[in-house]
Amino acid sequence: xxxxxxxxxxxxxxxxxxxxxxxxxxxxxxxxxxxxxxxxxxxxxxxxxxxxxxxxxxxxxxxxxxxxxxxxxxxxxxxxxxxxxxxxxxxxxxxxxxxxxxxxxxxxxxxxxxxxxxxxxxxxxxxxxxxxxxxxxxxxxxxxxxx
Amino acid sequence: xxxxxxxxxxxxxxxxxxxxxxxxxxxxxxxxxxxxxxxxxxxxxxxxxxxxxxxxxxxxxxxxxxxxxxxxxxxxxxxxxxxxxxxxxxxxxxxxxxxxxxxxxxxxxxxxxxxxxxxxxxxxxxxxxxxxxxxxxxxxxxxxx
Numbered sequence: 001x002x003x004x005x006x007x008x009x010x011x012x013x014x015x016x017x018x019x020x021x022x023x024x025x026x027x028x029x030x031x032x033x034x035x036x037x038x039x040x041x042x043x044x045x046x047x048x049x050x051x052x053x054x055x056x057x058x059x060x061x062x063x064x065x066x067x068x069x070x071x072x073x074x075x076x077x078x079x080x081x082x083x084x085x086x087x088x089x090x091x092x093x094x095x096x097x098x099x100x101x102x103x104x105x106x107x108x109x110x111x112x113x114x115x116x117x118x119x120x121x122x123x124x125x126x127x128x129x130x131x132x133x134x135x136x137x138x139x140x141x142x143x144x145x146x147x
Numbered sequence: 148x149x150x151x152x153x154x155x156x157x158x159x160x161x162x163x164x165x166x167x168x169x170x171x172x173x174x175x176x177x178x179x180x181x182x183x184x185x186x187x188x189x190x191x192x193x194x195x196x197x198x199x200x201x202x203x204x205x206x207x208x209x210x211x212x213x214x215x216x217x218x219x220x221x222x223x224x225x226x227x228x229x230x231x232x233x234x235x236x237x238x239x240x241x242x243x244x245x246x247x248x249x250x251x252x253x254x255x256x257x258x259x260x261x262x263x264x265x266x267x268x269x270x271x272x273x274x275x276x277x278x279x280x281x282x283x284x285x286x287x288x289x290x291x292x
Contacts, residue, residue, distance in 0.1 A: 059282060062282045062283070063278060063281055063282040066281040066282050066283070067281050070252070070255065070256060070259070070281065071252055071256075080278075084278075089276070090278060091266075091267070091276040091277050091278060094276075094277050094278055094281070095260075095263055095277055098256060098259060098260055098263070098277070099260070101256055102253065102256050102257065102260065105249055105252055105253045105256065106253065108249055109246060109249045109250060109253065112242050112245055112246045112249065113246065115207070115208060115242055116239060116242045116243065116246065118207065119207065119208075119235050119238055119239050119242065120239060122207075122235055123232065123235050123236065123239070126228075126231075126232050126235075129228075130228070131226065131228040131229050131232065132226040132228065132229075139226070139228040139231075140228050140231050140232055140235070141200070141217065141227060141228060141231055144200065144203050144204050144207060144231070145196070145199065145200045145203060
């Protein structure tokens with residue numbers, strides 16, 4: 001911390017990337033990735049070139065992590081954070097995204113269940129078929145072909 | 148004539164597109180196409196069958212690598228059936244895991260929605276709204292980008 005210049009410390013930007021990572025439960029690599037993807041603004045730099053962060057970065061990063069955990073995409077997040085950066089309340093938009101996501105996940109679960117059912121049927125039927133059919137005409141491969 | 152199909156005919160019969168057919172040829176999933184005198188690719192009934200098998204296996208979530216393995220085995224004169232059954236077994240486990248994960252996520256999002264419904268929708272500072280709930284979720288150590 002001694003390496004930081006006083007101006008930065010006064011501005012409350014006294015976290016290095018590793019400290020920010022720990023505070024938000026993530027890694028330095030992820031933080032650099034988010035900066036590149038423009039979810040985080042370009043970090044200010046200390047005289048030695050190290051990135052410097054403040055409390056607002058911790059909050060922003062925790063929000064990003066939480067939203068990613070809930071399967072929000074980077075594009076979703078960019079939109080939400082852009083609204084916030086423009087001084088608009090993103091809450092309504094977030095609530096709407098949440099609604100869409102619930103619908104999508106329900107749909108994905110149904111698709112997966114259908115796939116699972118079909119795979120289980122295949123395996124069930126394959127049990128009564130030869131498993132050494134090079135021509136793939138009377139075996140499980142044939143079932144795939146004729147599905 | 149059934150044995151002299153153009154790439155567009157093959158595409159139409161297998162509900163695919165020409166660029167996909169060329170790509171499958173490039174990665175060795177389809178053998179190099181025979182050429183007509185004018186250089187156009189020509190296909191036969193066996194290509195239709197092979198491509199149909201590829202499309203259907205893909206719909207069952209087989210990867211292109213797995214499908215290639217199946218077709219290669221056959222070309223080497225080995226029955227691919229045991230390999231196929233083995234992969235289907237693995238796929239059932241994978242899909243099961245995926246369904247469990249998605250179900251957890253759905254529950255979590257549903258709870259968030261219920262809690263968020265009681266909060267204001269116009270909080271720019273994001274201190275007491277849905278964004279706040281997202282920010283203060285239990286953070287997992289898993290580090291996925």
